[in-house]
Amino acid sequence: MKSYQEMSNDDLLALKAELEAQYKAFQGKGLKLDMSRGKPSAEQLDLSMGMMDVLNSSTNLKCEAGIDCRNYGVIDGIQEAKELLASMIEVPADKIIIFGNSSLNVMFDMVSHAMTHGVLGSTPWAKLDKVKFLCPVPGYDRHFKITEYFGIEMINIPMLPTGPDMDLIEKLAGEDDAIKGIWCVPKYSNPQGITYSDETVRRFARLKPAAKDFRIFWDNAYSVHHLYDDDQDVLIELVTECEKAGNPDLVYKFTSTSKISFPGSGVAAIAASDANLKEIREHMTVQTIGHDKLNELRHVRYFKNLNGITEHMKKHAASMRPKFEAVVDTFDKELSGLGIGEWIRPKGGYFISFDSMEGCAKAIVQKAKEAGVVMTPAGATYPYGKDPKDSNIRIAPSFPTTEELALATELFVLCVKLVSIDKILESR
Amino acid sequence: MKSYQEMSNDDLLALKAELEAQYKAFQGKGLKLDMSRGKPSAEQLDLSMGMMDVLNSSTNLKCEAGIDCRNYGVIDGIQEAKELLASMIEVPADKIIIFGNSSLNVMFDMVSHAMTHGVLGSTPWAKLDKVKFLCPVPGYDRHFKITEYFGIEMINIPMLPTGPDMDLIEKLAGEDDAIKGIWCVPKYSNPQGITYSDETVRRFARLKPAAKDFRIFWDNAYSVHHLYDDDQDVLIELVTECEKAGNPDLVYKFTSTSKISFPGSGVAAIAASDANLKEIREHMTVQTIGHDKLNELRHVRYFKNLNGITEHMKKHAASMRPKFEAVVDTFDKELSGLGIGEWIRPKGGYFISFDSMEGCAKAIVQKAKEAGVVMTPAGATYPYGKDPKDSNIRIAPSFPTTEELALATELFVLCVKLVSIDKILESR
Numbered sequence: 001m002k003s004y005q006e007m008s009n010d011d012l013l014a015l016k017a018e019l020e021a022q023y024k025a026f027q028g029k030g031l032k033l034d035m036s037r038g039k040p041s042a043e044q045l046d047l048s049m050g051m052m053d054v055l056n057s058s059t060n061l062k063c064e065a066g067i068d069c070r071n072y073g074v075i076d077g078i079q080e081a082k083e084l085l086a087s088m089i090e091v092p093a094d095k096i097i098i099f100g101n102s103s104l105n106v107m108f109d110m111v112s113h114a115m116t117h118g119v120l121g122s123t124p125w126a127k128l129d130k131v132k133f134l135c136p137v138p139g140y141d142r143h144f145k146i147t148e149y150f151g152i153e154m155i156n157i158p159m160l161p162t163g164p165d166m167d168l169i170e171k172l173a174g175e176d177d178a179i180k181g182i183w184c185v186p187k188y189s190n191p192q193g194i195t196y197s198d199e200t201v202r203r204f205a206r207l208k209p210a211a212k213d214f215r216i217f218w219d220n221a222y223s224v225h226h227l228y229d230d231d232q233d234v235l236i237e238l239v240t241e242c243e244k245a246g247n248p249d250l251v252y253k254f255t256s257t258s259k260i261s262f263p264g265s266g267v268a269a270i271a272a273s274d275a276n277l278k279e280i281r282e283h284m285t286v287q288t289i290g291h292d293k294l295n296e297l298r299h300v301r302y303f304k305n306l307n308g309i310t311e312h313m314k315k316h317a318a319s320m321r322p323k324f325e326a327v328v329d330t331f332d333k334e335l336s337g338l339g340i341g342e343w344i345r346p347k348g349g350y351f352i353s354f355d356s357m358e359g360c361a362k363a364i365v366q367k368a369k370e371a372g373v374v375m376t377p378a379g380a381t382y383p384y385g386k387d388p389k390d391s392n393i394r395i396a397p398s399f400p401t402t403e404e405l406a407l408a409t410e411l412f413v414l415c416v417k418l419v420s421i422d423k424i425l426e427s428r
Numbered sequence: 429m430k431s432y433q434e435m436s437n438d439d440l441l442a443l444k445a446e447l448e449a450q451y452k453a454f455q456g457k458g459l460k461l462d463m464s465r466g467k468p469s470a471e472q473l474d475l476s477m478g479m480m481d482v483l484n485s486s487t488n489l490k491c492e493a494g495i496d497c498r499n500y501g502v503i504d505g506i507q508e509a510k511e512l513l514a515s516m517i518e519v520p521a522d523k524i525i526i527f528g529n530s531s532l533n534v535m536f537d538m539v540s541h542a543m544t545h546g547v548l549g550s551t552p553w554a555k556l557d558k559v560k561f562l563c564p565v566p567g568y569d570r571h572f573k574i575t576e577y578f579g580i581e582m583i584n585i586p587m588l589p590t591g592p593d594m595d596l597i598e599k600l601a602g603e604d605d606a607i608k609g610i611w612c613v614p615k616y617s618n619p620q621g622i623t624y625s626d627e628t629v630r631r632f633a634r635l636k637p638a639a640k641d642f643r644i645f646w647d648n649a650y651s652v653h654h655l656y657d658d659d660q661d662v663l664i665e666l667v668t669e670c671e672k673a674g675n676p677d678l679v680y681k682f683t684s685t686s687k688i689s690f691p692g693s694g695v696a697a698i699a700a701s702d703a704n705l706k707e708i709r710e711h712m713t714v715q716t717i718g719h720d721k722l723n724e725l726r727h728v729r730y731f732k733n734l735n736g737i738t739e740h741m742k743k744h745a746a747s748m749r750p751k752f753e754a755v756v757d758t759f760d761k762e763l764s765g766l767g768i769g770e771w772i773r774p775k776g777g778y779f780i781s782f783d784s785m786e787g788c789a790k791a792i793v794q795k796a797k798e799a800g801v802v803m804t805p806a807g808a809t810y811p812y813g814k815d816p817k818d819s820n821i822r823i824a825p826s827f828p829t830t831e832e833l834a835l836a837t838e839l840f841v842l843c844v845k846l847v848s849i850d851k852i853l854e855s856r
Contacts, residue, residue, distance in 0.1 A: 037500075039499055039500045039501075040499065042496060042499075045496065045498045045499060048498075049485040050485060052483050052484050052485045052487065052489075053484050053485045055480050056480050056481050056484070057477040057478060057480045057481045059480065061480075068470060068473065069692075069693075070473040070476075070690045070691070070692075070693065071467055071468065071470075071473060071690070071691050071692070072465070072467045072691040072692055073467075073692075100528055100529065100720075101528065101717075101719065101720045102716045102717045102718070102719075104715075104716060104717050105715055105716040105717075108714065108715045108716070109715075112540055112544060115544050115554075116540060116543050116544060116554060116578060124554070126543075126544060126552070126554045126555070127554070142714075142717075145714050146714055146715075149714045150544060258717070262498045262499070262722060263498070263499050263500040263717065264497075264498075264499065264500055264501075264717065264718050264719065264720055264721050264722070265497075265498065265720045265721065265722040265723065286536065286570075286573050286574055286577045287532075287533055287536040287537075287574075288530045288532060288533040288536070289530045289532050289533075289570075289686070289691065289692065290530070290692050291529065291530075291692065292528075292529045292692055292693045292720065292723070293692050293693065294690060294692070294693040295693065295720070295723070
């Protein structure tokens with residue numbers, strides 16, 4: 001097969017005419033599909049409906065410590081919830097604090113707290129002339145929105161197949177004490193589905209940032225969100241790794257059950273060193289009367305233990321796998337060898353990342369929209385919404401049905417081809 | 429009856445000997461009672477157990493707008509939750525945003541947000557040399573802890589039977605633009621149970637603070653927490669009142685169902701002007717993926733409407749009334765006319781406030797503790813924990829049984845008498 005670059009102008013024009021006819025046919029179908037939202041499908045949510053039954057008016061609502069979960073108290077989570085979430089993210093139960101329904105909210109609060117109060121006694125970031133964060137790209141738009149909101153300057157760090165470019169991170173963080181943190185989705189990363197290599201994690205643990213109050217914001221959002229039973233990525237546990245490296249305070253590790261039980265009605269948590277947790281508890285004691293212990297109890301009684309979560313996530317995988325495969329198989333079949341795009345076949349997480357030729361992503365997303373398929377806006381995976389190469393597009397396959405997704409992907413591929421032909425012709 | 433001040437030294441010493449014998453007898457009982465915590469009793473929590481049944485695996489979990497409450501979305505609360513909580517605090521449903529489980533958390537976040545981002549375009553408070561808050565005293569310790577945490581200087585404002593001293597508030601807030609807010613519990617205030625008079629509320633609405641970003645933090649925690657069916661305090665609605673006075677942005681009004689359904693598993697809300705709500709929504713969009721809509725739905729399906737809440741709160745009143753009366757009746761009977769203390773008989777809320785002679789509160793609380801009765805620490809009702817007169821003691825009657833409470837109050841009264849006698853003798 002010839003790549004598009006190798007084709008003559010005439011051949012490209014002939015192909016374009018053919019593809020345009022197909023595109024017009026799509027437009028005639030009046031599609032209304034959405035591949036923009038990283039949210040579970042109704043089918044996935046149905047998997048957790050049993051959770052609605054575990055607590056009722058005749059249930060014992062005391063936790064194992066004998067505390068009435070209906071009342072005030074227990075600021076940092078009931079013990080059995082700590083054990084459940086700690087086992088899920090592979091830390092000891094005394095290295096975790098349970099929060100409310102949103103790990104994003106915990107991350108926001110950690111940045112906000114650092115702005116007003118500093119970190120373990122450091123100068124509050126709001127009092128500094130300049131605060132910067134490292135942002136592996138492409139990445140999660142809502143991370144970037146938090147740092148943007150606080151006026152923190154974001155520096156792009158390229159993602160490699162092994163995770164973010166550690167040479168660059170070590171150099172920048174080591175030199176500049178205005179750099180206070182880095183956003184990471186280390187397992188099945190958003191949007192590429194890359195899991196950081198052992199070497200990458202170990203280099204993170206050994207990082208020697210110039211700023212003592214530098215923190216790795218380690219968003220372990222997809223720790224158990226595998227697509228396959230027999231082919232799973234493995235991520236080294238960073239809290240323990242930092243401790244071993246003599247850098248115990250370097251990391252805040254976040255997790256939640258938002259995409260395990262119910263988005264918005266899950267349980268979030270942070271894992272960190274004793275010193276970090278102590279500071280967080282002091283902060284929490286002022287900020288809140290505590291989180292929803294009945295919901296913690298609901299999760300514990302339903303999932304029981306890590307095995308319960310693992311079995312539950314196999315059902316999620318069964319729902320997600322055909323969707324991911326529908327998209328990536330189509331890419332493989334329709335785009336391989338054409339030289340107009342690159343993609344990764346993820347083994348878990350919630351997204352597929354597509355990189356078009358430079359300068360094509362916005363046009364592709366626009367073209368898909370004009371035929372009734374909504375994608376995540378091009379640029380969203382970069383700080384400030386600015387993809388310098390205008391090439392990355394995030395695809396979220398979870399919400400539509402497999403049939404809808406197959407159709408939407410077919411259209412998407414068509415848009416990639418059409419926009420790429422225009423780009424090539426334009427450049428000649 | 430003679431007041432203690434009118435009694436001779438000999439008479440006081442004789443009385444003291446008698447009271448000390450009673451106190452020793454109490455110590456012999458090995459009591460372990462707690463009047464320190466403003467938390468509902470198990471009996472009260474049992475009243476809401478029906479809420480654990482309204483959602484189950486066969487329930488329709490869509491809200492009236494057809495949105496699946498299990499999934500992401502609806503950042504500011506489902507419409508029917510807005511309507512329920514808005515009706516409870518007498519504002520239109522479009523003037524309210526629903527939050528998570530803790531109104532204290534919302535208040536904290538509003539102060540934190542003002543510190544980092546200012547209020548409606550004002551200079552972030554963290555960038556100012558000095559920020560001050562007015563604090564009606566005695567007041568709620570956790571309010572004061574928030575402003576203390578952010579390094580905000582707190583200025584005591586005396587409480588009068590009509591609410592805080594408005595002359596002083598108008599003068600201070602009108603003159604000093606470093607004064608950015610005031611903490612208020614306007615109905616059945618914590619700890620005195622005072623409801624602000626119509627005139628007080630109207631003067632709040634007409635306040636002309638020097639600082640444009642001054643906000644009234646109006647913590648309407650006890651809006652429906654009456655003790656009596658036929659004798660209830662009425663509070664004028666401040667959001668509307670501010671609008672009428674041409675000061676729409678002046679107030680943030682907070683509420684929650686923490687002491688209606690379950691503490692820690694309730695639903696909180698803020699009511700404010702359109703401009704304030706717009707800013708809060710922008711802030712929320714960065715901070716969180718949204719709050720727990722299933723819990724919102726649970727509350728709506730259980731209480732249905734304001735009438736449902738009103739009927740429910742009558743049951744709470746039936747549990748609380750005898751406890752409040754046990755305390756205040758004992759005060760009336762044992763302390764009236766002695767000139768060694770003052771108290772108010774509240775018609776609602778969660779607390780009874782006792783003012784001892786100056787310089788006696790700490791000693792009274794200590795003496796009660798030594799006989800097995802834990803009170804809220806003296807001073808807790810003042811900013812920085814410093815009661816300049818050392819006289820205010822907050823009594824929380826909800827948690828113990830009526831029998832326990834009667835016993836604890838008996839001991840408390842004894843401690844008041846003993847400490848007062850020492851004080852009087854010492855001063856002669």
